[in-house]
Amino acid sequence: MIIPILFEPNPLLHQKARPVREDEFGADLERRLRDMAETMYAAPGVGLAGPQVGDLRRLIVVDLTEDRDDEGRRKKGEALTLMVNPIFLSKSKEVFKWEEGCLSVPEFWEYFERPKYVKVQYRDPYGGTHELDLADYPGVILQHEMDHLEGITLLDRVSRLKKTRYLKKVKKFKQRLEEEEAAW
Numbered sequence: 001m002i003i004p005i006l007f008e009p010n011p012l013l014h015q016k017a018r019p020v021r022e023d024e025f026g027a028d029l030e031r032r033l034r035d036m037a038e039t040m041y042a043a044p045g046v047g048l049a050g051p052q053v054g055d056l057r058r059l060i061v062v063d064l065t066e067d068r069d070d071e072g073r074r075k076k077g078e079a080l081t082l083m084v085n086p087i088f089l090s091k092s093k094e095v096f097k098w099e100e101g102c103l104s105v106p107e108f109w110e111y112f113e114r115p116k117y118v119k120v121q122y123r124d125p126y127g128g129t130h131e132l133d134l135a136d137y138p139g140v141i142l143q144h145e146m147d148h149l150e151g152i153t154l155l156d157r158v159s160r161l162k163k164t165r166y167l168k169k170v171k172k173f174k175q176r177l178e179e180e181e182a183a184w
């Protein structure tokens, strides 16, 4: 089931997500994460965090695959990872620069430097504990999604000017939609 994605400037995107409780692990939690994955692939995107679908729990779905098919498209679904209560065990001093976009901030891209290597520990929907070492692009995706759990979006990482300019554009776009609807 596809869940509506929240866009900036939605206040839910700026709330800190809470850890999933022990009594919440199980089939219902897996279903929720699978719905988030379906939503992510439909968007299309490579990562989605709970707050982006209004679920203020520490949930992340990411597709960490770097494999490409013969036409150079990323192979989907091969490295889909469902993460509950993820935490970074380590981050490298060495950084990696990548242009990031976000499903909650459409039509916006910006280059950021983030740690090049990260080690993450997370739990699966049934409570099992796992660890992953990630580098470069997959590591950046995960760091971006972890920001969402802290209530941080790309707009919080750019200059005030860029943020204001983007939000003005969104406001204008919304007004235009409303005017068009009214004209009908």
Ligand SMILES: [Zn+2]
Binding pocket: 101, 102, 103, 104, 144, 145, 148
């Ligand atoms: Zn995002």
